Amino acid sequence: MAIFSRGYLLSLSLSLLLLFDVSLAQFGEQGRSPFGSQRRFGSxxxxxxxxxxxxxxRRRVESEAGLTEYFDEDNEQFECAGVAAHRRIVQPGGLVLPKFYNAHALTYVVQGKGIFGNVMPGCPESFQSFQRGDPRTSREEGRRGRSERDQHQRVDHFREGDIIAIPAGxxxxxYNDGEQxxxxxxxxxxxxxxxxxxxxRREFLLAGRKGRGQHLGVEPREDSDDFNLLSGFDTESLAESMGISxxxxxxxxxxxxxxxxIVRVEGSFHIVRPSRREEGMSEGEEREREYEEEERERERRRLMANGLEQAFCSVGVKRNIDDPRRADIYNPNAGRTTTLNSQKLPLLSADIYNPNAGRTTTLNSQKLPLxxxxxxxAVRGVLHRNAFVAPHWNMNAHSIMxxxxxxxxxxxxxxxxxxxxxxxxxxxQLIVVPQNFALLIQSRSENFEWVAIKTNDNxxxxxxxxxxxxxxxxxxxVLRNAYRVSREEARMLKYxxxxxMVVLAPHSSQSRGRAEA
Structure with a gap:
């Protein structure tokens, strides 16, 4: 039996507030200029x-049930943007052991589905399970007849196209519960x-260890095994502090x-979680539920300033960015882009539609307040053959494409x-587009698809x-005099x-794309 509890934090004491001392300030400031960004290391x-x-x-680290490939963070492009990037592959039945990062992260699910959990300190264990013992004694809570109870924080499903937010620390x-x-x-x-x-980039493992990596086409740096955090404590102190052998x-x-x-789970993997299969929902019904959840997220965002629970414990951490219905810019003959940022309306719908190009979809903090x-x-884009993304620049962010x-x-x-x-x-492949550098894209394949992570929520x-x-x-x-063109040519530039908008169909009729994403 699964129970998702609400209102637990009403009974928490001032000590919990001290645990989060600066509350939301540790993640960023509210009310700042949309052109601003809290970035400390001067890149x-x-x-x-x-x-x-x-x-x-440039580096691959293999595990029992998967592997992780790291891009070279010493490359000047990553140093400029102040970011690091990696690609992780988890085999069916594989479990990525608990860890945390020293920096905020966004993950885009390219393929597959599974379940995940984020553990926020101080938040209630709102998922509970009971395995019943002898029916004659199971009614007596707390007695031997009642079996052991597992309580843990919220667990979520994810699927292809989801963006998952992971706060620093x-x-x-x-866990991969799928078939691919x-x-x-x-x-x-x-x-x-x-x-x-x-x-x-620093990854702090709470379990397992990270073996030596295989370097791909570059001179290897000094490399060694990385152990988990607990391995650094001596056995005696660890046993005494935890009250274990x-x-x-x-x-x-x-x-x-x-x-x-990434380890292989042997046998079954039983945890308390919402089950899509048990609910018997179709993919369409699941997406409709996600839309409803987005509406609730909008209300939660309005209430976030009213209490710690709204701010941390119940805030959403994922949104799907692949659904064409969520496209901000859509041109069926060119493509689409979808953006997740801080200035979009919470309803995920097609803001711009162009039957000749494609679409874009944006994920922002109105859709995902975290x-x-x-x-x-995050921006998700699909571009049809020969279609363009108009020449443009990112005004206030680097873009990792x-x-x-x-x-x-x-x-x-x-x-x-x-x-x-x-x-x-x-x-x-990946490329970093520095802030204000102008970018022009033309698709060379039937569907060119990408995800871009940008270093500003707005x-x-x-x-x-x-x-x-x-x-x-x-x-x-202004156009006429700037470019020494006729008035007619200036109007052509304008109209x-x-x-x-942004996603442009091929201009020549013979190269117009016909496929839709």
Whole structure:
């Protein structure tokens, strides 16, 4: 039996408030300018980039039931953006052991489904289970006839297309209960104020160990096994502090455990969780429930300032960003993009539709309030063959762009008007687009799909052409004199793309895409 409890925190004492001392301030400030971002490590001095390159993983760490591939965080692109990135593959029946990061993170689920849990300190164990003993004695609560009870914090399902938010310092775990491997892409914002250590990515394991990695095509740095946190305590002290035997304490230290950080679960995996199968919901019904949850999230956000429980313990940590109905920009002949950021309305619907291009979808803190405190943003895009993402720049954020399908030609231009990148980006490759660098994308495959993690929860884009663009907002006289063009040509610059926004259909009729994402 599963019980999701509400109102537990009403009875918590002042000591709990002290546990969170600055409450929401540790995740970010409310009411700040949408152009601002709480980023501590000054990456400005590291952004003197003349050339950008498509990035692939440079180090692989294998475990019993999966592997993790790390991108080279020493690369100047990652140093400029103040981020680190990795890709994790979890085999069916695999369990990613509990760990936490030194920085806020966003994870995009490229493939597969499973369950996960975040453990917020001080929050109630609101999921409870009971295994009944002898029926004659099971009524007597607390007696021997009542079986052991397991209580734990909330567990959630996830599926392909979900964005999962992981606050810095929050322990989390993942289990693959599906039939295919989980593939997940994660970006850590190491330059965020929430990270008080340094600009390096750090993973603190609570169990297991991380073995030596295999370096892929680069000179290896000094590498060694990484043990879990408990392994650093001596056995005697650990046993005494926890009130356990030395043998059990030695198991916790995990020094002889060679399974890695992703282990294979033997037999069944029984935990209290909401079950999609038991509820008998179809995928469509599940999505409708998600929409309803988003409405409730909107109300929770309104109440967040009223108490600690609303702020931490019941806040949502995931949203799906693949559903075409959630597209912000949609052009069936070009593609779509979907953004999750802090300024969108909570209802996830198509804000912009263009039958000739595709769509985009945005995830923001109005849809997922936790992003306001993580100060991160996610954009999901699908672009049909030969369609474009209009020339544009990110006004207040770096963008870490990861390709999940297909290939496209990208052109990125720096402040000197020089081409920093002009080439192809393909599946499983990544590129960092620094703040204010201009970007143009043209798809080379039937469907070019990507996810971009941006370093501001209210990341804003300024397109150069199309509706709501710079050209559209400039007077004809300014365009005419700026580019030495005729009045007719100035009007072409302003109006040739009509009502199209950001995602643009191929201009020539023979190359118009016909497929829909």
């Amino acid at each position: 400005q001095s590291r952004c003197r980039i003349e050339r950008l390159n498509a990035q692939e993983p 929050v322990a989390h775990w993942v 491997p989980i593939v997940a892409f994660t970006v850590l914002d190491t330059s965020n104020n929430a990270n008080q250590l340094d600009s390096n 030395r043998d059990l304490a030695e198991k916790l230290r995990g020094r002889s455990d060679d399974r890695g950080e 992003l306001r405190y993580l100060q991160l943003n 990861y390709v999940t399908r297909g290939n496209a030609r990208l052109q990125i231009v720096n402040d000197r008007g020089n081409t920093a990148f002009n080439g192809e980006l393909r599946q499983n 990341a804003m884009v300024s397109p150069i052409v199309g509706k709501t663009s710079v050209f559209k907002g400039l007077p004809e006289e 040739n793309r009509g009502e199209e």
